[in-house]
Amino acid sequence: MINKYYFINKFDTNIIDKQDKQTTIIFRNYTSKRVDEMLILKIKKYCKKKSIKFYLSNNVKLAIKLNLDGAYLPSFNKSISHLSYSFKKNFNIIGSAHNFKEIKLKQRQKVKKIFLSSLFKKNQNFLGINKFKLLNKQSKNKTVALGGISKKNVKKLKLANCFAFAGISFFE
Numbered sequence: 001m002i003n004k005y006y007f008i009n010k011f012d013t014n015i016i017d018k019q020d021k022q023t024t025i026i027f028r029n030y031t032s033k034r035v036d037e038m039l040i041l042k043i044k045k046y047c048k049k050k051s052i053k054f055y056l057s058n059n060v061k062l063a064i065k066l067n068l069d070g071a072y073l074p075s076f077n078k079s080i081s082h083l084s085y086s087f088k089k090n091f092n093i094i095g096s097a098h099n100f101k102e103i104k105l106k107q108r109q110k111v112k113k114i115f116l117s118s119l120f121k122k123n124q125n126f127l128g129i130n131k132f133k134l135l136n137k138q139s140k141n142k143t144v145a146l147g148g149i150s151k152k153n154v155k156k157l158k159l160a161n162c163f164a165f166a167g168i169s170f171f172e
Contacts, residue, residue, distance in 0.1 A: 005166035028057030118147025
């Protein structure tokens with residue numbers, strides 16, 4: 001069974017209820033400047049009840065404070081300040097990259113898994129399967145496919161030789 005990572009920007013129990021235990025929820029809300037700790041704690045409590053892991057995007061310090069399962073560092077986050085923090089044994093940091101330079105940065109940030117994008121979505125970061133496989137070989141970390149994954153192309157993930165996949169629309 002392949003692991004899945006689902007990006008959410010709001011708390012919707014109906015969508016979380018549809019997920020299995022191989023799905024990790026990543027909360028990211030880049031539209032709001034203020035972080036709603038009470039909302040994050042509600043999501044954490046609900047995910048824990050469902051035995052689903054819960055990560056917070058782009059705020060390692062808050063993820064540690066709220067005792068979450070981990071933190072997600074987007075490709076635009078270039079900070080290494082979190083390396084001075086101490087965190088519990090099972091706390092993981094994961095992050096995304098679009099090219100070899102960003103993979104090296106994520107390795108310096110000590111991420112456990114690197115989300116490579118975009119596998120299928122034809123945007124400015126489009127990789128396709130061949131470039132994805134090349135970058136995958138360059139990474140010492142487990143890789144997660146990100147971008148444009150749908151029910152129609154999910155079987156093609158075997159060609160990419162990735163550990164897991166992530167997305168938004170796939171889960172809705």
